[in-house]
Amino acid sequence: MNILARLQFKILPLKQILGYALVLAIGSIIILLAAQLYIDVKPYFTNESSVLGSRVLVASKQVSVFKTVDKSSIYFTEEELQEIRDQEFVGDLATFSTAQFEIKGFTERKEGMPDFKTDLFFEGIPEKYLDIKTDQWQWKESDSLIPIIIPSSYLKLYNFGLAESKNLPVISENTISQMQFGIEVEGQEKSRKFKGRIIDFSDKLNSILVPEKFMSWANDNYGNDSNSNPSRILIEISQSDHPELSSFFENRNIDINKEALEQNKIWFFFQLIFLFLFVIACIIIVLACVAMLLSFNLMFYKNKSAFNNLHLIGYSNRTMTKYFQWIMLALTLLVIFTSYMITNIIRLEIRERMESIFRFEKSSSLIELSISLTVILVFITSVTIKSSVTKINKNIQ
Amino acid sequence: MLIELNNLKPAYLSDKQVSDSQIYLQESVVFEKEKRYVIEAGSGKGKSSLLNIIYGVHEKYEGALHYHGIKKDQIKKDQISYVFQDLKLFKELTALENVLLKNNLTQHKEITVIKELFNQFGLSKQLNQSAATLSLGQKQRVAIIRSLCMPYKLLLMDEPYSHLDDDNMKIIMEIIKNDALENSASIIIASLGNSTELDADQILQI
Numbered sequence: 001m002n003i004l005a006r007l008q009f010k011i012l013p014l015k016q017i018l019g020y021a022l023v024l025a026i027g028s029i030i031i032l033l034a035a036q037l038y039i040d041v042k043p044y045f046t047n048e049s050s051v052l053g054s055r056v057l058v059a060s061k062q063v064s065v066f067k068t069v070d071k072s073s074i075y076f077t078e079e080e081l082q083e084i085r086d087q088e089f090v091g092d093l094a095t096f097s098t099a100q101f102e103i104k105g106f107t108e109r110k111e112g113m114p115d116f117k118t119d120l121f122f123e124g125i126p127e128k129y130l131d132i133k134t135d136q137w138q139w140k141e142s143d144s145l146i147p148i149i150i151p152s153s154y155l156k157l158y159n160f161g162l163a164e165s166k167n168l169p170v171i172s173e174n175t176i177s178q179m180q181f182g183i184e185v186e187g188q189e190k191s192r193k194f195k196g197r198i199i200d201f202s203d204k205l206n207s208i209l210v211p212e213k214f215m216s217w218a219n220d221n222y223g224n225d226s227n228s229n230p231s232r233i234l235i236e237i238s239q240s241d242h243p244e245l246s247s248f249f250e251n252r253n254i255d256i257n258k259e260a261l262e263q264n265k266i267w268f269f270f271q272l273i274f275l276f277l278f279v280i281a282c283i284i285i286v287l288a289c290v291a292m293l294l295s296f297n298l299m300f301y302k303n304k305s306a307f308n309n310l311h312l313i314g315y316s317n318r319t320m321t322k323y324f325q326w327i328m329l330a331l332t333l334l335v336i337f338t339s340y341m342i343t344n345i346i347r348l349e350i351r352e353r354m355e356s357i358f359r360f361e362k363s364s365s366l367i368e369l370s371i372s373l374t375v376i377l378v379f380i381t382s383v384t385i386k387s388s389v390t391k392i393n394k395n396i397q
Numbered sequence: 398m399l400i401e402l403n404n405l406k407p408a409y410l411s412d413k414q415v416s417d418s419q420i421y422l423q424e425s426v427v428f429e430k431e432k433r434y435v436i437e438a439g440s441g442k443g444k445s446s447l448l449n450i451i452y453g454v455h456e457k458y459e460g461a462l463h464y465h466g467i468k469k470d471q472i473k474k475d476q477i478s479y480v481f482q483d484l485k486l487f488k489e490l491t492a493l494e495n496v497l498l499k500n501n502l503t504q505h506k507e508i509t510v511i512k513e514l515f516n517q518f519g520l521s522k523q524l525n526q527s528a529a530t531l532s533l534g535q536k537q538r539v540a541i542i543r544s545l546c547m548p549y550k551l552l553l554m555d556e557p558y559s560h561l562d563d564d565n566m567k568i569i570m571e572i573i574k575n576d577a578l579e580n581s582a583s584i585i586i587a588s589l590g591n592s593t594e595l596d597a598d599q600i601l602q603i
Contacts, residue, residue, distance in 0.1 A: 003490065003498045010489045309485040312454065313499050314473035
């Protein structure tokens with residue numbers, strides 16, 4: 001250690017520096033942890049591709065006793081759809097396309113001989129609203145196989161309701177995905193047979209879904225064109241905390257899936273908590289910085305004559321402050337790095353405990369935030385230290 | 398010509414207080430290159446203020462000060478060396494460290510030369526002694542050695558031998574004169590009186 005550094009080390013406020021490091025570490029861990037949890041939890045609530053995720057509502061008209069015969073009022077008119085689109089809180093809107101033709105599902109025990117036959121209904125939605133990622137969700141006119149997604153609740157209903165009471169075997173998702181059955185579409189005085197296979201199960205969407213392309217083709221070729229207005233729509237919400245969101249739908253007798261709104265509320269509260277933590281952590285860091293810089297200021301004034309003398313014998317303010325700036329740089333780097341490591345350990349612990357609730361990403365992405373925090377702190381402390389020394393060496397005699 | 402003063406006076410002194418001065422409020426006072434000057438005056442007459450004004454750290458003065466051949470922005474680096482009245486040593490460091498603190502900045506003398514100076518100044522035993530425990534005379538000698546650890550065109554000394562005995566003073570002044578000659582530098586010594594050892598070219602009264 002050179003003589004100047006040794007001289008400066010002797011006047012360094014070590015206790016205050018350790019205190020600063022400790023408080024800075026606490027603030028940094030809170031800020032990094034809050035940011036990390038925010039990043040981890042956000043996709044769960046805001047994933048746009050999620051079927052009826054936190055930002056997508058399924059809306060339909062309320063069915064009342066007066067509408068049971070005359071169904072016309074359960075459909076959304078073009079004006080109503082436009083009114084919904086025009087709302088501030090609506091980002092995008094899509095409709096369920098409904099089958100306007102007859103659909104039969106059947107199984108064949110022997111070739112050409114139907115064993116079991118039932119009426120079915122299909123609906124289609126734009127692919128971006130699917131929560132299921134699969135490359136099997138394709139259909140073209142030459143395909144004889146139609147991929148189908150059904151609600152997982154249907155399978156549960158069978159396994160724990162029908163199968164239980166009728167002493168039938170239970171079926172797993174995997175088993176049912178292996179099975180194929182026949183589908184017959186009929187309309188415009190013609191029919192065609194297809195194969196159908198359930199490729200996946202939706203936790204949130206209560207419908208039997210087929211690719212929209214198939215729906216469009218089948219409606220064109222077999223549809224009776226009785227009513228092209230949709231009865232159910234998908235609404236992507238852009239401002240989930242908008243005060244008029246609930247009342248808008250209530251006033252128009254439109255049912256929406258309340259679960260999605262509840263998720264919005266939970267996400268809103270989560271955001272508030274993250275914001276609160278972030279602000280608290282920022283306050284802690286700012287206070288740590290202020291306390292540290294005050295300690296440095298006090299040290300400079302307490303040792304004013306030493307700094308004045310160094311200046312008088314030829315040391316520049318820059319040379320005098322370099323040592324303290326390096327110490328603050330090294331300390332801040334060490335503290336932020338340690339905080340980063342601690343945050344990752346805590347995250348790992350939380351991840352193991354919450355894996356079943358949240359699908360955490362494997363890698364964490366706080367390096368940019370840590371670097372930014374370090375740069376800001378080092379900049380502030382360096383500039384303040386330099387200005388303090390310059391100030392006490394001004395107009396010395 | 399090295400330095401020229403025109404009607405110069407520290408702001409805190411009244412015209413009346415400096416009426417007898419051969420320096421203050423004089424139309425022109427010139428300090429030449431490679432000359433030795435003694436400025437004599439009693440306490441509180443403004444000797445230290447004059448040296449501080451020349452060193453560039455006392456800015457509250459009236460009149461004008463002109464440097465000739467001295468780079469004002471490099472005064473402390475290699476233009477003017479200064480033995481301060483209050484010495485400005487660091488009590489946290491040893492005698493040798495106090496000198497090295499300056500020499501590390503200028504890299505002007507070899508450590509062996511510095512140690513030899515300590516020896517010539519009668520401080521060989523105090524090399525590693527804390528500056529806080531040195532006597533005033535010893536501190537003065539350490540401060541003088543430190544002032545020689547840089548190249549300079551002018552050496553300012555503010556009562557540098559107030560606590561030195563005659564024998565030490567003669568030896569030290571001889572070393573200082575030789576060092577100034579080597580640097581082709583001038584010397585200005587502020588003194589209460591009795592400065593015959595410097596063999597001054599001019600003695601000025603404030």
